[in-house]
Amino acid sequence: MVRHDPTVDAWFERYDNPQRELVMAVRDAVLDADERVTETIKWQAPTFVYRGNIASFYPKAKAHASLMFHRGAELPDPEGLLEGEGDVSRVAKFADAAELGQKRDALQALVRAWIATRDAD
Template sequence: MTTKSPRSTPTRHATAADTRAAVDALMATLAHPYKPGIEALREAILAVDPAIAEGVKWNAPSFRTGEYFATFHLRAKTGIVLILHLGAKARVLPGDGLAIDDPEGLLAWLGKDRAQVVFAYDADARRRIPALQAVLRQWIRVV
């Protein structure tokens, strides 16, 4: 029996914007000073788990398993910014929020349910991919 990859399996995210093709089209026209770093991070995020798919949300590349959990903030004034969140629905969380092991201090918490990761430039993003992937493995367990 042959099984399909989760990236090709139909889900409730079935709009044209919820596809890799939509992200490819967005990236083809993106004029951003750190586009190579964004592309490297995009592939690194997809490599974290085969259940991760991508789409365009808020006019930016976004990533999901059951719900969207990460979105690039392309209008940030400096560097490459990735916002980690828990989808559109409110979640009941422990009093002190999510427990994510972050030994390299990547996460800047914006609330109990969201954080941002800022990379100063392309090489910084590439250098910190392993640490980001470790954080994302934990994050997607909550989503």
């Protein structure tokens, strides 16, 4: 069951972006990955948390929903969902609801991989 934080709900009420519905659907997919994942507002954007920051939305993206995994380079990504070459972060992009549907399992696997790394520490 997806649990929304009222502070994040309030942020979405003010969020004026053509990808608003898609971003909200990505939000639900992340929160639905594991009941221990919570959300908050950090860096002026919704951020998902479990024993550290998992990922944050890039709210200014207008052509797609963009979710930055703060330490994405450390996560296994067998489906190749994450983009980027940096030493630490990686980005998942979703162009529309159909693409999110296709990539939902891979997205949730990344969230669960984060949780597994945190639980192993």
